[in-house]
Amino acid sequence: MAILIQFAIGLVFGLGLIVSGMSNPAKVLNFLDVGGISAGTWDASLAFVMAGAVAVTFIGFSRVLKLPRPFLAERFYVPTRKDIDPRIIVGPAIFGIGWGLAGFCPGPALTALGFGSSSAFIFVVAMCAGMMLARFIANLPSSARVATPTDPLET
Amino acid sequence: MIATPFTPIASLLGGALIGLAAVLLMGATGRIAGVSGIAARLFPPYEDREFAGRLAFVAGLVAAPVLVRLVTGSLPPQMIAAGTPVLIVAGLLTGFGAVWGSGCTSGHGVCGLSRLSVRSLVATLTFMATGVATVFLMRHWS
Numbered sequence: 001m002a003i004l005i006q007f008a009i010g011l012v013f014g015l016g017l018i019v020s021g022m023s024n025p026a027k028v029l030n031f032l033d034v035g036g037i038s039a040g041t042w043d044a045s046l047a048f049v050m051a052g053a054v055a056v057t058f059i060g061f062s063r064v065l066k067l068p069r070p071f072l073a074e075r076f077y078v079p080t081r082k083d084i085d086p087r088i089i090v091g092p093a094i095f096g097i098g099w100g101l102a103g104f105c106p107g108p109a110l111t112a113l114g115f116g117s118s119s120a121f122i123f124v125v126a127m128c129a130g131m132m133l134a135r136f137i138a139n140l141p142s143s144a145r146v147a148t149p150t151d152p153l154e155t
Numbered sequence: 156m157i158a159t160p161f162t163p164i165a166s167l168l169g170g171a172l173i174g175l176a177a178v179l180l181m182g183a184t185g186r187i188a189g190v191s192g193i194a195a196r197l198f199p200p201y202e203d204r205e206f207a208g209r210l211a212f213v214a215g216l217v218a219a220p221v222l223v224r225l226v227t228g229s230l231p232p233q234m235i236a237a238g239t240p241v242l243i244v245a246g247l248l249t250g251f252g253a254v255w256g257s258g259c260t261s262g263h264g265v266c267g268l269s270r271l272s273v274r275s276l277v278a279t280l281t282f283m284a285t286g287v288a289t290v291f292l293m294r295h296w297s
Contacts, residue, residue: 010215013176020169026234045166052170057269060178070185091256096282098248100289107190114220126246131195134254
């Protein structure tokens, strides 16, 4: 049952990506292309995706997090870190370059697989390799920090 | 460059669906709907027993266009200009950077900003800036 629910939630997320236009890399790149503002080719749609998503999530989280616990788990796993370390700048900086090169970020790339796109498949395979490499390097003894958690996935 | 139409209503509605999914996942599993975090945890080392649920969520993402095609008979346009070498480099950078920076567009951009997280705000501003700079260099540098 829990598995089916998470599948359904993934489905809703994927439908949102398709309806919003995020599953189309051309739309993403045209949003990031500020040089297109003067040329009239700039596509501001993605700002509306973010606005819609953040509005619903902001209101929804404030309600849901008042519950004693989630329906399928013992507790909420909400990130608590507030420090600005080098990783929170270096990681997103690298991520943004990849995003700007192809117009894919992880969610839309996975949904693009369901379009039957071979380009999306190549991107996703490379993306998974990049994820594994980052986890491998983060777990090396030399990169372990005393002051911060070593899990790079903790938001 | 391929021109795309401005779609404020559809994008707002689609964004609301993404937000709904994030709220539902938090309510059901107590977890942030960060796609990079969920996808990266499908690979070892495994720290918990949530593998099947994460795989189901990713399967839902992939199944969405299949469902759309079944119901409506067609899919919206998907235009990918990048060739294979660019896709490989872009994929590596996107995957590495998302894990290194503890999140991507969904985890930091949607969930993090909604939680008023300073780390997520820094992350979102940073990847927006390098994304804009990359597209600018690719399209307008001569």
